[in-house]
Amino acid sequence: MFLAWVMSGWGPRQAPSASRSQAADHAADRRARLLARFDRPVRLVIPAGTRKVRSNDTDYRFRPHAAFAHLTGLGGEHEPDAVLTIDPDEATLYVRPPAGRDTPEFFADASIGEFWVGPRPTLDDIATVTGLRTADLADLRDALAKDVGDDGVQLLVVPHADEAVTALVDEVRGHTDPDGDDKLREAVSELRLVKDAYEIAELRRAVAATIEGFEQVVKALPQAMAHPRGERVVEATFGAHARTEGNAVGYETIAAAGPHATTLHWTDDDGPVRPGDLLLLDAGVEADSLYTADLTRTLPVDGHYSDVQRRVYQAVLDAADAAFAVVRPGARFRDVHDAAMVVLAHRLAGWGLLPVAPEVALDPDQQQHRRWMVHGTSHHLGLDVHDCAQARRDMYLDATLEPGMVFTIEPGLYFQPDDLLVPPEYRGIGVRIEDDVLVTPTGHENLSAALPRTPEAVETWMATLTG
Numbered sequence: 001m002f003l004a005w006v007m008s009g010w011g012p013r014q015a016p017s018a019s020r021s022q023a024a025d026h027a028a029d030r031r032a033r034l035l036a037r038f039d040r041p042v043r044l045v046i047p048a049g050t051r052k053v054r055s056n057d058t059d060y061r062f063r064p065h066a067a068f069a070h071l072t073g074l075g076g077e078h079e080p081d082a083v084l085t086i087d088p089d090e091a092t093l094y095v096r097p098p099a100g101r102d103t104p105e106f107f108a109d110a111s112i113g114e115f116w117v118g119p120r121p122t123l124d125d126i127a128t129v130t131g132l133r134t135a136d137l138a139d140l141r142d143a144l145a146k147d148v149g150d151d152g153v154q155l156l157v158v159p160h161a162d163e164a165v166t167a168l169v170d171e172v173r174g175h176t177d178p179d180g181d182d183k184l185r186e187a188v189s190e191l192r193l194v195k196d197a198y199e200i201a202e203l204r205r206a207v208a209a210t211i212e213g214f215e216q217v218v219k220a221l222p223q224a225m226a227h228p229r230g231e232r233v234v235e236a237t238f239g240a241h242a243r244t245e246g247n248a249v250g251y252e253t254i255a256a257a258g259p260h261a262t263t264l265h266w267t268d269d270d271g272p273v274r275p276g277d278l279l280l281l282d283a284g285v286e287a288d289s290l291y292t293a294d295l296t297r298t299l300p301v302d303g304h305y306s307d308v309q310r311r312v313y314q315a316v317l318d319a320a321d322a323a324f325a326v327v328r329p330g331a332r333f334r335d336v337h338d339a340a341m342v343v344l345a346h347r348l349a350g351w352g353l354l355p356v357a358p359e360v361a362l363d364p365d366q367q368q369h370r371r372w373m374v375h376g377t378s379h380h381l382g383l384d385v386h387d388c389a390q391a392r393r394d395m396y397l398d399a400t401l402e403p404g405m406v407f408t409i410e411p412g413l414y415f416q417p418d419d420l421l422v423p424p425e426y427r428g429i430g431v432r433i434e435d436d437v438l439v440t441p442t443g444h445e446n447l448s449a450a451l452p453r454t455p456e457a458v459e460t461w462m463a464t465l466t467g
Contacts, residue, residue: 006107018125023073026198037187042154044086047162065161066383067188075289093132094140144172156184189390194404202291209285210293211451213241218465230273231255238283246285250292251385254282261430262414275302290383296434303462308425310455316431319343319411327444333399337377340411345369378407403441410434
């Protein structure tokens with residue numbers, strides 16, 4: 001009686017119109033290229049994933065698995081629990097239908113009911129947006145089982161994307177197939193190593209929004225300096241911009257002032273921002289499509305670098321420029337890191353900090369300079385901030401650069417406050433400069449070139465924004 005009462009008495013509602021996504025044709029091409037990587041008939045299962053619990057009965061905002069977003073073109077919060085299957089003849093997107101006012105779930109199910117989560121797209125809407133055949137998620141098990149067997153279709157699932165779907169796949173095929181599933185995991189990652197035109201355009205959008213966010217942070221520095229937790233002011237300023245102009249931040253913002261800049265993954269962001277210190281800001285806006293930028297600048301809080309800060313900053317900038325200089329088709333991915341390390345090793349030796357000659361330090365068995373530069377110089381960028389991370393080594397670290405690859409260049413130097421192997425004036429200084437680079441047919445393009453990089457340009461830019 002109560003549910004009948006709740007479900008009755010509603011006026012007509014204009015459903016939002018659905019239109020084909022700009023990503024749909026690109027996603028179709030990606031699905032075809034993925035399927036072509038397998039020799040025998042396969043049915044590939046790519047789950048969107050499930051909501052993740054934040055606390056008790058509250059969830060984090062949903063973000064689909066990168067492989068699902070890449071192969072469907074669905075970004076944003078679409079579509080929890082959905083599953084994409086790719087067969088030799090057809091791809092199908094299995095989705096939970098809306099729980100509208102004509103269903104008891106409308107009021108009774110807080111996870112899918114429209115009373116709780118608002119209107120959800122119909123299967124026809126999703127088909128229009130993606131260009132995919134859609135079906136009710138309830139039909140997934142029977143669809144997975146069709147023609148599966150030793151002499152039939154091999155069933156593979158992206159591991160760890162949705163444990164319930166993985167268990168269903170194992171039940172249907174009668175066994176686990178870790179080798180086959182790992183091959184699919186590698187394949188969906190390697191498929192993203194070279195970006196298509198849509199992806200590059202979305203990365204440009206994310207970079208542009210990120211640069212605007214850095215500008216907002218510079219304008220907020222007086223407020224940050226006045227607050228005991230000024231790093232939180234920086235983080236909040238950028239985060240508000242990212243949520244307003246995009247989907248969210250692409251990763252947890254690092255707003256590291258003073259000695260906190262020497263901690264590589266400083267995300268507590270709870271310290272003060274003081275005049276005379278450096279602020280290392282590592283942040284990126286994630287576009288609604290889920291493609292993210294990843295930029296870092298190390299800014300003088302009061303607008304001017306001290307002599308020693310400028311010395312360290314210039315060394316890092318020279319290392320970044322050396323890395324940029326080798327980026328072209330045919331170069332090796334690892335050449336980018338090696339070029340930056342040559343500059344830093346020689347600079348550290350020139351300051352008297354290395355216990356050996358720079359040529360010795362650069363030997364793979366030595367690496368003394370890595371005490372102050374412990375991370376890699378580059379990582380691929382895309383739907384994940386560390387994109388393509390499941391690719392095989394020969395396709396990533398040992399790969400040859402190709403047009404359409406997008407990755408970061410981000411050398412740094414980090415002198416911990418208690419590092420007794422460096423002079424006192426260096427202690428507590430951390431500098432990183434990070435840009436996003438696109439490999440072009442003739443060389444490269446710095447996608448983030450509009451964000452000032454040289455110390456002089458940074459100082460002028462900050463004065464313009466705060467003057």
